[in-house]
Amino acid sequence: MSLINARIVLASRPTGPVSPHNFRLESVELSPLAEGQVRVRNDYLSLDPYMRGRMNESKSYAASQPLDEVMIGGTVGEVIESRNDHFPVGCQVVGMGGWQQYFTVDAKERGVLQKVDTTHIPLSAYLGPVGMPGVTAWYGLHRIIEPKAGQTIVVSAASGAVGSVVGQLAKAAGCRAVGIAGGPDKCSYVTGELGFDACIDYREHPDARSLSQALKAACPQGIDGHFENVGGVILDAVLxxxxxxxxxxxxxxIAGYDGQPIPLAAPQLLLVNRMRVEGFIVSEHMEVWPQALKELGGLVATGRLKYRETIAQGLSAAPEAFIGLLKGQNFGKQLVKLHP
Structure with a gap:
C-alpha cells in the first residue's frame, strides 16, 4: 500500500507579517523508490528565522522559496525504505527534509543525508546545538569575534537556539558573557541555567538610549565582541x-524580517572604533563543520552545553509555531514533532 505524505507548501508570499494563509497543507501519494533513493520518516522539523527571508521574492543570499513547493527546513528522522546500501532501514539521519512527514531523496548525491548517533546525543539535538544553530554560534564566535579571555561578549536573542550556544562557548573561552533577551523568564534562564554573567531584558528598554545605559552597567569594561541576531535598536545600543x-x-x-527599514542611528561609530563587522552564512563555511560538530557533540553528550526546546505537536502546527518564533514566543530551539 502506498504511503500518503502530508506536506506544507508556500501558497503565497507575505506582505508584512507572516500569516497562516501564506501556507497550504496538502496530502500526496508517494511513488515507489528508484535505485539509490532513500525514504525518511521525518520525526522532527526545525523552524528557523532564516526561513522568513526565503519566503520573499527579493534578492538575498539564497534562492527564494518557490511557491507551491514544500517549505524548506532541516529535519531528523529514520530511514523506513532504502535502495541505497549506505543508508539501511532503521538508521537515523539529518537532512533538509522540509515541512513534510516523509522525505524521499537520491542518497547518491553527497551531503544530502548524514547519519547521526543517538547513543549519547538526543535525535532532536542534531537540529539545535549539534546542528546548524550550534555551528552558526561556533563559527560567528570563533572565526569572527575571536574571543580572548577577559573580554566582554554581548549576545542578542540570548535564550534562542543560536544565542544560548554563543554565550556558553564565550564563557568556556574565559569571557564575560552578557545576554539580551525578552522577558524576565528568559533572562533568568540565561543567567541561572546557561551561566551568562548578566542578561538585559530589552522589553524594559524600548529605545537605544535606555538600552545603552543598561549595557553600560552590565559591561563596565565596554564591549569587545557582539553576536547579532536582531539588529535595529539593539545594534544601535551595542555600537x-x-x-x-x-x-x-x-x-x-530579525527586526527587519517583515520588510521594515532598520537604519543605523550612528554608523560613524564603526569608523571611530575601527570596528570589524562581518555578516556570514554558515552553509558557506562547510570546512569548519566537522570540527565544530565534534566539539559541540562532546559538550552536549557530557552535559556541559545546556539547551532548551519548544516543541509544537503535528505538522499542521508548524505555521503558527513559525509565526510565534518570529515574535519571540519560543523558548530555546523551536521544533515540530511530526509523528506521535
Whole structure:
C-alpha cells in the first residue's frame, strides 16, 4: 500500500507579517523508490528565522522559496525504505527534509543525508546545538569575534537556539558573557541555567538610549565582541558601548524580517572604533563543520552545553509555531514533532 505524505507548501508570499494563509497543507501519494533513493520518516522539523527571508521574492543570499513547493527546513528522522546500501532501514539521519512527514531523496548525491548517533546525543539535538544553530554560534564566535579571555561578549536573542550556544562557548573561552533577551523568564534562564554573567531584558528598554545605559552597567569594561541576531535598536545600543577594535558577527536581523527599514542611528561609530563587522552564512563555511560538530557533540553528550526546546505537536502546527518564533514566543530551539 502506498504511503500518503502530508506536506506544507508556500501558497503565497507575505506582505508584512507572516500569516497562516501564506501556507497550504496538502496530502500526496508517494511513488515507489528508484535505485539509490532513500525514504525518511521525518520525526522532527526545525523552524528557523532564516526561513522568513526565503519566503520573499527579493534578492538575498539564497534562492527564494518557490511557491507551491514544500517549505524548506532541516529535519531528523529514520530511514523506513532504502535502495541505497549506505543508508539501511532503521538508521537515523539529518537532512533538509522540509515541512513534510516523509522525505524521499537520491542518497547518491553527497551531503544530502548524514547519519547521526543517538547513543549519547538526543535525535532532536542534531537540529539545535549539534546542528546548524550550534555551528552558526561556533563559527560567528570563533572565526569572527575571536574571543580572548577577559573580554566582554554581548549576545542578542540570548535564550534562542543560536544565542544560548554563543554565550556558553564565550564563557568556556574565559569571557564575560552578557545576554539580551525578552522577558524576565528568559533572562533568568540565561543567567541561572546557561551561566551568562548578566542578561538585559530589552522589553524594559524600548529605545537605544535606555538600552545603552543598561549595557553600560552590565559591561563596565565596554564591549569587545557582539553576536547579532536582531539588529535595529539593539545594534544601535551595542555600537554606543563598543570598544576600539571590537568585532560584530552579523548572523541575523530579525527586526527587519517583515520588510521594515532598520537604519543605523550612528554608523560613524564603526569608523571611530575601527570596528570589524562581518555578516556570514554558515552553509558557506562547510570546512569548519566537522570540527565544530565534534566539539559541540562532546559538550552536549557530557552535559556541559545546556539547551532548551519548544516543541509544537503535528505538522499542521508548524505555521503558527513559525509565526510565534518570529515574535519571540519560543523558548530555546523551536521544533515540530511530526509523528506521535
Amino acid at each position: 554606543s558601548r563598543a570598544n576600539a577594535f571590537s568585532r560584530v558577527a552579523l548572523c541575523g536581523m
